[in-house]
Amino acid sequence: MSKLFRAVIMGPPGSGKGTISERIAHSFGLKHLSSGDFVRENIAAKTEAGVQAKTYIKKGLLVPDHVMTRLLLPRLEEMTKYSWLLDGFPRTLAQAEALNSACDLDVAINLNIPLETLKERLRHRWIHPPSGRVYNMCFNPPRVQGIDDITGEPLIQQEDDRPEALVARLRHYKDVAKPVTDFYKAKGILYTFSDTETDRIWPYINTLLSTKIPTIQSDARCASTH
Numbered sequence: 088m089s090k091l092f093r094a095v096i097m098g099p100p101g102s103g104k105g106t107i108s109e110r111i112a113h114s115f116g117l118k119h120l121s122s123g124d125f126v127r128e129n130i131a132a133k134t135e136a137g138v139q140a141k142t143y144i145k146k147g148l149l150v151p152d153h154v155m156t157r158l159l160l161p162r163l164e165e166m167t168k169y170s171w172l173l174d175g176f177p178r179t180l181a182q183a184e185a186l187n188s189a190c191d192l193d194v195a196i197n198l199n200i201p202l203e204t205l206k207e208r209l210r211h212r213w214i215h216p217p218s219g220r221v222y223n224m225c226f227n228p229p230r231v232q233g234i235d236d237i238t239g240e241p242l243i244q245q246e247d248d249r250p251e252a253l254v255a256r257l258r259h260y261k262d263v264a265k266p267v268t269d270f271y272k273a274k275g276i277l278y279t280f281s282d283t284e285t286d287r288i289w290p291y292i293n294t295l296l297s298t299k300i301p302t303i304q305s306d307a308r309c310a311s312t313h
């Protein structure tokens with residue numbers, strides 16, 4: 088039986104985690120697990136964790152570690168049979184340590200994207216909340232402006248992508264990310280990619296994962312969640 092593959096992808100808001108995760112999920116048959124999607128699902132379902140999370144997101148802050156781990160770790164327990172890529176978790180050292188106690192990771196991908204690029208991208212990001220599909224009015228626009236390609240439903244701009252919340256989010260990210268990348272560097276599994284364009288980063292990630300991912304068992308393969 089081939090070993091299951093477990094990876095995380097890190098990077099500031101707008102660095103392309105979601106976009107690259109979709110490509111990885113598609114190319115390598117991993118399950119794409121997005122912490123942002125889990126948070127939004129909980130907000131929509133008005134769970135206790137969701138109600139708590141909403142107050143922080145509105146202010147452009149990270150959701151506290153204990154809320155995040157309570158929301159996320161049970162979801163990982165449902166995934167023991169699958170190879171997965173976790174997008175957006177961990178963002179703090181406490182989260183990385185909690186994840187480390189729950190499972191062994193093979194690879195941590197770190198996206199290093201200039202600040203101006205991030206601001207520009209997020210200004211143009213629109214999403215379809217029910218599916219989590221992400222568009223960019225320049226990079227990958229929907230076929231009809233403001234409308235989801237698949238369902239025809241309206242797109243929205245997330246509360247936390249608005250300029251007021253954005254600068255606080257980016258600043259906060261920098262402060263908490265360094266101990267996490269240091270943690271994975273010390274474990275020898277950190278791979279950092281720097282560029283302003285996803286299309287230039289993608290071939291390097293593709294090559295890395297081609298060498299790391301064993302032939303995935305057919306029953307462990309599954310489509311991405313989107």
Ligand SMILES: Nc1nc2c(ncn2[C@@H]2O[C@H](COP(=O)(O)OP(=O)(O)O)[C@@H](O)[C@H]2O)c(=O)[nH]1
Nearest residue numbers: 101102103104105106208212222223226284285
């Ligand atoms: N212009 C441009 N936009 C991109 C690129 N890669 C991703 N995007 C867009 O930038 C926004 C942020 O990307 P996303 O994958 O959601 O980033 P995340 O916040 O790290 O998950 C989305 O609207 C993407 O469509 C790129 O190389 N160039």
Ligand SMILES: Nc1ncnc2c1ncn2[C@@H]1O[C@H](COP(=O)(O)OP(=O)(O)O)[C@@H](O)[C@H]1O
Nearest residue numbers: 100101122123126144148149150155175176178
């Ligand atoms: N691991 C996490 N720890 C704390 N907060 C999180 C985490 N993942 C997601 N969130 C919260 O959910 C929001 C949306 O997450 P996400 O969709 O990953 O967006 P982005 O990558 O643009 O920040 C974040 O801005 C943050 O407030």
